[in-house]
Amino acid sequence: MHSFRPTVLFTALVASSGLVRAQCPAVWTDVAAELKTTFIDSSGNCNDDARAAIRLSFHDCFPGACDGSIILADECTDRGENAQMIGICSTLGTMATNFTVGTADLIQFAAAFGIASCPGLPAIAVKVGRTDSSTANAANQIPTQNDNATTIVAAFAAKGFTSTELVALIGAHSAAKDLNGNALDTTVDDLDTTFYTETANGTAPASLNSDVSMSSSSVTSGDWTTFGSDASAWADAFVPAMEKLSLLGNDASTLTDCSSVITAAFA
Numbered sequence: 001m002h003s004f005r006p007t008v009l010f011t012a013l014v015a016s017s018g019l020v021r022a023q024c025p026a027v028w029t030d031v032a033a034e035l036k037t038t039f040i041d042s043s044g045n046c047n048d049d050a051r052a053a054i055r056l057s058f059h060d061c062f063p064g065a066c067d068g069s070i071i072l073a074d075e076c077t078d079r080g081e082n083a084q085m086i087g088i089c090s091t092l093g094t095m096a097t098n099f100t101v102g103t104a105d106l107i108q109f110a111a112a113f114g115i116a117s118c119p120g121l122p123a124i125a126v127k128v129g130r131t132d133s134s135t136a137n138a139a140n141q142i143p144t145q146n147d148n149a150t151t152i153v154a155a156f157a158a159k160g161f162t163s164t165e166l167v168a169l170i171g172a173h174s175a176a177k178d179l180n181g182n183a184l185d186t187t188v189d190d191l192d193t194t195f196y197t198e199t200a201n202g203t204a205p206a207s208l209n210s211d212v213s214m215s216s217s218s219v220t221s222g223d224w225t226t227f228g229s230d231a232s233a234w235a236d237a238f239v240p241a242m243e244k245l246s247l248l249g250n251d252a253s254t255l256t257d258c259s260s261v262i263t264a265a266f267a
């Protein structure tokens, strides 16, 4: 049944006139409702799917572009670095089909939703309209946990990120678990700064060698200490760095803002 919807027509006309960007498509409100049941457990905490979705943003974008290729070109199943995310790749791949939304967009929307699901940070802005790609990005772009600060800083510089943006982004490990399921800080359900201090002082339940290296290397330890002792300094650095990551390889000026859908889901 097709009904004439003046608001949709109005939005399209105003958008095409260039005066106002198009409104976020209504389907994203339905996606948000589905993600809420997927990412938050019965006690109200963010779960392993939320953690994996935050990480998936990094692993889709960093090798080249936020283009959905981690799912659409099977990077998820083909590359060892993505092995812990096969489950979330499958879930989000099916969800993109079910809701007829872009895979690249859904990955970034889900990461933003995961960040909003694990308490501690303000919501990040999220945009939609990316072009999906079934062509794999270059392999071996993601640093490993055995890389040191020098190598990781260089890898991020090659993608246009400063060492401060890198240290800020690594704070996502505040809500992370390692391969054995051990948390990388004592407050794994929160996106907070405990991760920085515990990694630096050796009291985290588990730590990645790469994170320990960044906590002590002269290139990164200044920002590491600052973020560990100042939650708002971390939030002020993390939010724009994560938004930048979510747009890699895309022209943000052509995208549509859907940030209000996420804030509304947690209002």
Ligand code: HEM
Pocket (backbone or CB within 6 Å): 048, 051, 052, 054, 055, 057, 058, 084, 143, 144, 145, 146, 152, 169, 170, 172, 173, 175, 176, 177, 178, 179, 180, 208, 210
């Ligand atoms: C650059 C260096 C990085 C390295 C070496 C690294 C490495 C790792 C490793 C080894 C794990 C544990 C899972 C496993 O054992 O396979 C992990 C988890 C995670 N990483 Fe990173 N990571 C890096 C950067 C980032 C960035 C920039 C983000 C930001 C989005 C991020 C978000 C996460 C999250 C949320 C998890 C938890 C996943 C889960 O518990 O399922 N990581 N990372």
Ligand SMILES: *[C@@H]1O[C@H](CO)[C@@H](O)[C@H](O)[C@H]1NC(C)=O
Pocket (backbone or CB within 6 Å): 034, 091, 092, 094, 095, 098
């Ligand atoms: C996709 O839709 C099918 C059929 O309605 C449903 O069984 C499945 O749970 C949905 N999956 C996701 C991830 O939304």
Ligand SMILES: *[C@@H]1O[C@H](CO)[C@@H](O)[C@H](O)[C@H]1NC(C)=O
Pocket (backbone or CB within 6 Å): 147, 148, 149, 150, 151
């Ligand atoms: C960091 O790792 C690289 C590559 O393995 C190595 O060449 C370099 O010496 C290491 N730097 C430090 C400070 O350990």
Ligand SMILES: *[C@@H]1O[C@H](CO)[C@@H](O)[C@H](O)[C@H]1NC(C)=O
Pocket (backbone or CB within 6 Å): 194, 197, 198, 201, 203
């Ligand atoms: C390590 O850091 C944590 C988190 O800030 C703090 O509670 C703890 O007292 C510190 N422990 C040591 C030995 O410095």
